[in-house]
Amino acid sequence: xxxxxxxxxxxxxxxxxxxxxxxxxxxxxxxxxxxxxxxxxxxxxxxxxxxxxxxxxxxxxxxxxxxxxxxxxxxxxxxxxxxxxxxxxxxxxxxxxxxxxxxxxxxxxxxxxxxxxxxxxxxxxxxxxxxxxxxxxxxxxxxxxxxxxxxxxxxxxxxxxxxxxxxxxxxxxxxxxxxxxxxxxxxxxxxxxxxxxxxxxxxxxxxxxxxxxxxxxxxxxxxxxxxxxxxxxxxxxxxxxxxxxxxxxxxxxxxxxxxxxxxxxxxxxxxxxxxxxxxxxxxxxxxxxxxxxxxxxxxxxxxxxxxxxxxxxxxxxxxxxxxxxxxxxxxxxxxxxxxxxxxxxxxxxxxxxxxxxxxxxxxxxxxxxxxxxxxxxxxxxxxxxxxxxxxxxxxxxxxxxxxxxxxxxxxxxxxxxxxxxxx
Numbered sequence: 377x378x379x380x381x382x383x384x385x386x387x388x389x390x391x392x393x394x395x396x397x398x399x400x401x402x403x404x405x406x407x408x409x410x411x412x413x414x415x416x417x418x419x420x421x422x423x424x425x426x427x428x429x430x431x432x433x434x435x436x437x438x439x440x441x442x443x444x445x446x447x448x449x450x451x452x453x454x455x456x457x458x459x460x461x462x463x464x465x466x467x468x469x470x471x472x473x474x475x476x477x478x479x480x481x482x483x484x485x486x487x488x489x490x491x492x493x494x495x496x497x498x499x500x501x502x503x504x505x506x507x508x509x510x511x512x513x514x515x516x517x518x519x520x521x522x523x524x525x526x527x528x529x530x531x532x533x534x535x536x537x538x539x540x541x542x543x544x545x546x547x548x549x550x551x552x553x554x555x556x557x558x559x560x561x562x563x564x565x566x567x568x569x570x571x572x573x574x575x576x577x578x579x580x581x582x583x584x585x586x587x588x589x590x591x592x593x594x595x596x597x598x599x600x601x602x603x604x605x606x607x608x609x610x611x612x613x614x615x616x617x618x619x620x621x622x623x624x625x626x627x628x629x630x631x632x633x634x635x636x637x638x639x640x641x642x643x644x645x646x647x648x649x650x651x652x653x654x655x656x657x658x659x660x661x662x663x664x665x666x667x668x669x670x671x672x673x674x675x676x677x678x679x680x681x682x683x684x685x686x687x688x689x690x691x692x693x694x695x696x697x698x699x700x701x702x703x704x705x706x707x708x709x710x711x712x713x714x715x716x717x718x719x720x721x722x723x724x725x726x727x728x729x730x731x732x733x734x735x736x737x738x739x740x741x742x743x744x745x746x747x748x749x750x751x752x753x754x755x756x757x758x759x760x761x762x763x764x765x766x767x768x769x770x771x772x773x774x775x776x777x778x779x780x781x782x783x784x785x786x787x788x789x790x791x792x793x794x795x796x797x798x799x
Contacts, residue, residue, distance in 0.1 A: 384785050387792055390558075397557035400549050401568050407449035407545065408442035408572070412538045414531050415446040416523055423519035442569075443506065444516060446523065446535075448542040451502050453565045456547050458651075459494040460562075461644055463487060468695045495547055496540065503539035507532055558788075559781040567777035570770045577770075599747065599768070603775045606740050609638040611733055613726065618710040636730060639737045640697060643776065645688035646745050646769050649681055678749055682742040689738035699726035744768035 384390040411417050424444060443450045467473040473490075476483035509515040511527050524531070546565065553561030612633040703723035705711075712718045716725045747768045 380782060380785055380789065383789055387789070390785070390788055390792070393556065393558050397553055397559070397564065400553050400557065400561075401564070404449065404546065404549055404565055404568060405572065407542060408447050408452070408569075409445075410448045412446050412448055412450065412535055412542075414525050414535050416521075416525050417445070419519075419521040419523045420445055420516075422521060423516040423523060446506070446510060446539075448538060449546055450506065450539055451499055451543045451546075452569055453546055453550065453562050455498040455502055455543050456491070456495045456550065456562055457566065457647070459491050459498055461647070462494060463491050465695060492547065496544065499540045499543035500536070503536045503543075506539065507535050559777075559784050563777045563780065566773060567781075570773045574770060574774070596771075599744075599771055600775060603744070603771050604779070606639055606737075607637075607772075607776055607779060611636045611638070611729060613729060614714055615706060615711050616714055618712070634702070634726075636697075636733055637737070638733055639740060640730070640734060641689045641692040641737065641741070643769070643772055644692050645685045645738070645741055646772070648688040648692075649684035649745070650769075652684060653677075653681060678746055681749075682746055685742040685745055686738040689741055690734055693730065693734050693737075697730060699723040699730065702726060741772075744772060 381394075384394060411420075442452060463473070467477050467487075473487065476486050506515065510523050511532065513519060513522065515523070524535075550561030550565050553559070553564055555561075557564070612635055615632050615634055617630050617632070700720075700723040703719060703726060706713075706722060707718040713722055713725060716722050745768045
């Protein structure tokens with residue numbers, strides 16, 4: 377990987393893209409540590425030092441440590457990620473959105489515009505909720521000191537407006553990375569959020585016993601290797617295209633394949649399940665008999681979390697990959713799977729293969745998400761309440777985005793260093 381980066385910096389236009397991406401990342405992190413107006417940072421730091429729990433750790437992970445600090449970019453990329461997922465779901469339910477998706481570039485521009493509007497609406501909702509929790513003292517569990525200097529209507533409205541504006545700036549920065557930088561902008565920013573809090577999680581091992589620290593490090597290395605293996609695993613369905621005459625030219629006659637990943641759903645099912653379990657976690661803070669079941673190490677919580685991830689995996693794959701549409705496109709251009717008739721038999725074959733791939737992919741995501749909970753329940757040191765640093769979600773994001781970014785850099789390097797048939 378280091379060799380690829382050094383080669384990329386040796387090419388002027390790639391070096392410009394990499395430096396632009398790094399500059400945007402620095403600006404993004406600056407906004408995540410810059411406090412919003414009206415926030416008492418001394419009180420926030422004191423409350424954060426005593427805050428523990430799965431809810432706090434998940435919020436810190438998905439916001440890069442910015443949400444609980446009430447910084448300008450406190451909401452991070454989550455409103456845009458959530459809006460993008462909702463738009464993908466709505467494309468199945470609303471025929472107009474499905475038609476726009478099939479129109480190509482023009483339709484994608486309109487869908488992107490709708491995603492921006494939905495992002496702003498979700499940002500208003502999230503910012504209002506966060507400010508309301510901060511005002512009532514429920515944002516940081518166990519905090520007895522107010523984190524807002526003023527709680528008037530005007531001060532709260534200004535704080536909400538700043539958080540929404542920060543989300544819009546984050547969305548713009550992500551789009552700039554996509555246009556002028558390397559890789560998918562929002563994925564890069566999410567990667568930055570996770571990497572920003574990872575050293576703090578790693579520092580918790582210094583207060584653990586030596587045996588526990590060694591077990592965590594060894595298991596973390598195996599976890600990263602397993603995630604790399606599963607993220608690269610795919611089933612290649614062979615496709616052949618028949619030869620056809622168009623005018624005086626012969627087209628087709630090539631062999632290719634359809635790459636079907638084992639983890640076709642990506643990180644979306646984990647985000648769905650975590651977001652859905654936030655509701656009972658918040659309610660459990662005020663209802664004692666619910667709080668015992670919403671604890672991260674409770675067997676019922678783990679079982680529900682695992683089943684939600686598996687169910688959402690099947691649901692998300694079913695709406696993002698349409699075997700009938702793929703089979704129709706193959707038939708239109710003269711393609712077929714060897715041994716399978718074009719049309720409906722091909723769609724049934726692709727659906728069968730996809731369902732068999734989704735099963736291990738869904739179980740893989742569920743086990744990966746449950747691993748930190750199980751490790752925390754087994755390896756927890758009685759003298760500390762720190763969590764397992766190698767969270768499944770964080771490792772999945774870091775490995776997935778890192779591999780995708782390296783592949784994009786390699787592709788651009790190959791375009792600029794193409795070797796001919798004769799050397």
